[in-house]
Amino acid sequence: KAGVTQTPRYLIKTRGQQVTLSCSPISGHRSVSWYQQTPGQGLQFLFEYFSETQRNKGNFPGRFSGRQFSNSRSEMNVSTLELGDSALYLCASSLEWTGAHSGNTIYFGEGSWLTVV
Amino acid sequence: SQQGEEDPQALSIQEGENATMNCSYKTSINNLQWYRQNSGRGLVHLILIRSNEREKHSGRLRVTLDTSKKSSSLLITASRAADTASYFCATIGPGTALIFGKGTTLSVSS
Numbered sequence: 001k002a003g004v005t006q007t008p009r010y011l012i013k014t015r016g017q018q019v020t021l022s023c024s025p026i027s028g029h030r031s032v033s034w035y036q037q038t039p040g041q042g043l044q045f046l047f048e049y050f051s052e053t054q055r056n057k058g059n060f061p062g063r064f065s066g067r068q069f070s071n072s073r074s075e076m077n078v079s080t081l082e083l084g085d086s087a088l089y090l091c092a093s094s095l096e097w098t099g100a101h102s103g104n105t106i107y108f109g110e111g112s113w114l115t116v117v
Numbered sequence: 118s119q120q121g122e123e124d125p126q127a128l129s130i131q132e133g134e135n136a137t138m139n140c141s142y143k144t145s146i147n148n149l150q151w152y153r154q155n156s157g158r159g160l161v162h163l164i165l166i167r168s169n170e171r172e173k174h175s176g177r178l179r180v181t182l183d184t185s186k187k188s189s190s191l192l193i194t195a196s197r198a199a200d201t202a203s204y205f206c207a208t209i210g211p212g213t214a215l216i217f218g219k220g221t222t223l224s225v226s227s
Contacts, residue, residue, distance in 0.1 A: 004159075033214055043205065043217035056214050090159060098214050102147040102167040106215060108160035 002027065004093050004109035012115045018079040021112045025072050025093030031055075032074040033098065033106070034066060037088040046089075049074055050097040081116045088113055123206060123218040130225055136193040138221040140206035141186075147209045149182060149189050154203045154220070163191070163204075196225045 005024040013019050025032050033056075034046040045058035049068035066076040072093075078085055088111045094104050124139045142149070148167045152160040166173045166182045166189065173180050179192040193200055203222045207215040 006159075035215070035217075042219050043207075043215075045214040045216070048214055056212075058214070088157075092160075092215070098209055099147060099212055102169070103165065104148070104209075105162060105165050106150065106209075107162055108152070110159035113157075 006109040010113045020077045023074045023091030029093040031094045031097045033092045035090045086116045123221040127222045132227045138191045140189045142208045152205045198227045201225045
């Protein structure tokens with residue numbers, strides 16, 4: 001079956017603009033999480049959605065937001081872009097919410113490369 | 118914030134050799150998962166080991182977990198050039214999301 005699908009793969013935005021990234025989880029998965037990867041900070045957790053509810057949130061400013069739809073697809077939005085938001089944004093999906101049980105495997109998509117100029 | 122550290126940060130070996138990467142973490146965990154990332158690509162899930170397990174195998178991969186030392190190791194046997202990538206361990210604790218280490222960059226030359 002299809003894996004985690006993220007769109008767009010690459011995009012360039014200007015400082016001050018906003019951006020929306022999309023993620024379609026593996027069929028049947030109800031949890032979607034978002035991570036930011038930068039050379040300096042590594043992989044950092046943004047937020048997790050399960051059954052359309054935000055279940056957990058990382059330490060990012062309010063400019064970063066997300067939502068999940070009834071079909072489990074998710075979007076994340078970054079408003080008022082800053083140069084430091086340039087990163088690879090990774091979406092992950094799993095059957096259950098992350099901490100539901102010890103056997104919950106989490107799968108990642110190919111990511112969306114965001115460059116802010 | 119990073120959960121812990123991978124060791125070494127970089128590893129260069131010849132094809133056919135074994136590669137061992139270590140991961141340490143700081144807090145109690147439900148499970149630990151290893152991922153591979155090729156340059157510029159997403160994360161590929163390799164193996165999950167639960168906190169009550171000590172060792173798991175998958176093909177050429179062997180993962181061990183020592184919860185008393187808060188450490189894990191990933192062994193890749195008979196390495197191939199295609200194994201060249203960055204490898205990350207990530208832990209899940211009670212109520213937490215995946216917390217990643219900084220990764221080990223493996224280079225396998227033919």
